[in-house]
Amino acid sequence: MSKQTHAFQAEVKQILHLVTHSLYSNKEIFLRELVSNASDACDKLRYEALDHPELYEDAPNLEVRVFFDAEAKTLTIRDNGIGMSAEEAAAHLGTIAKSGTRDFMAKLSGDQKKDANLIGQFGVGFYSGFIVADRITVESRRAGLPADQAMRWSSEGTGEYELEAIARAERGTDVILHLRDEEAEFLSTWRLKAIISKYSDHISLPILMKQETWDAEAAKQVVTDEWETVNKAAALWARSKSEVTDAEYQDFYKQISYDSEPPLAYTHNRVEGRSEYTQLLYIPKKAPMDLWNRDKRGGVKLYVKRVFIMDDAEALMPAYLRFVKGVIDSADLPLNVSRELLQESRDVKAIREGSTKRVLGMLESLADSDSAEDKAKYADFWKEFGAVLKEGVGEDFANRERLSKLLRFASTHADEGVSLADYVARMKEGQEAIYVITADSLAAAKNSPQLEIFRKKGIEVLLLTDRVDEWLLSHLHEFEGRMLQSVAKGAVDLGQLQDEEEKKKAEEVAETFKPVLERLKEALKGRAKDVRVTTRLVDSPACVVVEEGDMSAHLARLLKQAGQ
Ligand code: ADP
Numbered sequence: 001m002s003k004q005t006h007a008f009q010a011e012v013k014q015i016l017h018l019v020t021h022s023l024y025s026n027k028e029i030f031l032r033e034l035v036s037n038a039s040d041a042c043d044k045l046r047y048e049a050l051d052h053p054e055l056y057e058d059a060p061n062l063e064v065r066v067f068f069d070a071e072a073k074t075l076t077i078r079d080n081g082i083g084m085s086a087e088e089a090a091a092h093l094g095t096i097a098k099s100g101t102r103d104f105m106a107k108l109s110g111d112q113k114k115d116a117n118l119i120g121q122f123g124v125g126f127y128s129g130f131i132v133a134d135r136i137t138v139e140s141r142r143a144g145l146p147a148d149q150a151m152r153w154s155s156e157g158t159g160e161y162e163l164e165a166i167a168r169a170e171r172g173t174d175v176i177l178h179l180r181d182e183e184a185e186f187l188s189t190w191r192l193k194a195i196i197s198k199y200s201d202h203i204s205l206p207i208l209m210k211q212e213t214w215d216a217e218a219a220k221q222v223v224t225d226e227w228e229t230v231n232k233a234a235a236l237w238a239r240s241k242s243e244v245t246d247a248e249y250q251d252f253y254k255q256i257s258y259d260s261e262p263p264l265a266y267t268h269n270r271v272e273g274r275s276e277y278t279q280l281l282y283i284p285k286k287a288p289m290d291l292w293n294r295d296k297r298g299g300v301k302l303y304v305k306r307v308f309i310m311d312d313a314e315a316l317m318p319a320y321l322r323f324v325k326g327v328i329d330s331a332d333l334p335l336n337v338s339r340e341l342l343q344e345s346r347d348v349k350a351i352r353e354g355s356t357k358r359v360l361g362m363l364e365s366l367a368d369s370d371s372a373e374d375k376a377k378y379a380d381f382w383k384e385f386g387a388v389l390k391e392g393v394g395e396d397f398a399n400r401e402r403l404s405k406l407l408r409f410a411s412t413h414a415d416e417g418v419s420l421a422d423y424v425a426r427m428k429e430g431q432e433a434i435y436v437i438t439a440d441s442l443a444a445a446k447n448s449p450q451l452e453i454f455r456k457k458g459i460e461v462l463l464l465t466d467r468v469d470e471w472l473l474s475h476l477h478e479f480e481g482r483m484l485q486s487v488a489k490g491a492v493d494l495g496q497l498q499d500e501e502e503k504k505k506a507e508e509v510a511e512t513f514k515p516v517l518e519r520l521k522e523a524l525k526g527r528a529k530d531v532r533v534t535t536r537l538v539d540s541p542a543c544v545v546v547e548e549g550d551m552s553a554h555l556a557r558l559l560k561q562a563g564q
Pocket residue numbers: 033037038040041079081082083084092093098124125126127173335
């Protein structure tokens with residue numbers, strides 16, 4: 001085949017134009033894309049070689065090499081993967097077949113500014129090389145084809161590309177970027193290594209670069225001919241559980257979390273079925289400073305087939321689990337997935353549900369464990385993150401029941417660690433409701449006159465003092481069929497807890513006090529809705545309560561503080 005010039009498909013031209021003009025602020029991603037293509041090519045070879053082992057020829061070790069020529073200003077990404085025939089090059093590097101890219105094209109408005117924003121959300125793959133290169137040459141021989149049937153593809157990334165037959169002994173592909181003059185920063189081992197470790201550390205193939213040494217005579221770093229592996233070359237989470245040691249899990253946590261403490265717990269699973277993904281999730285020991293910022297970036301990194309996609313994929317975890325750190329590696333999502341697509345994706349929804357269940361499962365196994373050590377761990381967890389977990393009761397309807405079992409409170413019985421199940425187990429004969437009181441502090445809750453009758457009768461009351469507790473109560477109405485009732489609201493109905501004699505006495509008292517009540521109502525007109533005789537007080541003469549269904553006095557205070 002002699003050298004032929006071909007025109008790009010019209011869409012490619014548009015993409016190229018947009019890529020080179022609008023992705024500039026994030027140009028280093030070209031290397032991630034090209035390394036990921038190289039890694040894909042090796043995966044494809046591995047797959048085809050399952051049936052045709054001869055495709056490995058005499059080079060069974062799959063790898064990616066990245067090297068540059070500072071004088072010629074070229075940067076090469078070389079792989080010994082499947083390679084491309086001339087027809088494949090024309091099809092893959094001259095037209096656009098990707099559905100994701102087509103969606104993108106369909107959204108193009110022609111308005112430069114809007115489109116520039118759009119393009120950042122789509123992966124741009126091979127064409128992203130043109131952000132930094134004014135010419136890209138691809139030399140490749142497809143595995144299985146003879147050496148004289150290799151090809152060279154070359155383009156300046158404008159309207160057209162050239163294709164010609166060449167001879168090439170090695171199987172696989174060289175993508176050679178002729179860097180623009182102003183992109184000399186990429187002619188640096190240090191810079192390239194940094195980009196590779198940022199985006200491609202967990203590519204499971206070795207990525208090799210030439211070693212550098214200090215040349216004393218020249219007084220500078222010089223590139224040697226020795227190759228070294230610059231990535232970790234093994235995704236920890238892609239290994240099977242039985243092959244990873246606890247120490248390795250701990251190390252990995254440190255790497256991704258920058259936490260100096262080891263994690264409280266972790267879980268590692270490969271999920272198969274409708275949606276296929278691997279999750280490695282950690283619960284930290286200590287809450288970060290910005291835990292209360294609900295817009296805070298999430299701690300779960302998204303990978304697609306071991307290629308790093310994004311750092312803070314909040315769509316992968318509900319907000320109330322924003323303290324969870326780790327990695328999710330999907331086998332289903334496209335590499336060019338955008339944040340917006342993530343929000344809508346059914347695969348992501350399945351991942352989020354599955355991961356939420358895993359985290360709750362991890363917490364349950366600590367909370368319900370027979371071991372004192374695990375129980376203590378759960379108590380620690382609750383101190384750090386309990387208030388955040390409470391948000392889930394209102395937000396995650398599907399898991400409300402599981403979450404309500406994980407809740408812990410102070411009560412008139414114990415200063416901490418009381419679960420709703422503990423409470424229910426201690427309920428008095430005839431007691432129907434779970435009694436709670438909200439207050440600013442534990443001391444204020446304990447000293448509330450509204451507790452007097454409960455104390456006297458030995459009935460436990462949960463003491464809720466977190467800021468989110470009012471909100472929690474507005475979503476948590478019952479637990480195992482028992483209503484949660486605030487002792488500071490309405491007429492506390494002690495129901496079966498009062499014996500006949502007490503009831504009779506209460507009625508008599510109410511009758512006697514009628515004239516007093518009338519005078520008090522008159523005196524408090526416009527300031528109190530009602531004045532009642534109550535059974536809830538033992539020692540104090542009077543207390544203020546709010547109507548059932550009204551805002552509690554405590555919440556009213558909180559809102560006032562917040563300026564509302
Ligand atoms: P994607 O990787 O999402 O398919 P790209 O634009 O990155 O999109 O690449 C387009 C296509 O070009 C790939 O699907 C593949 O067929 C081909 N290709 C790119 N780089 C290589 C390579 N190093 N080896 C073999 N084929 C490649």
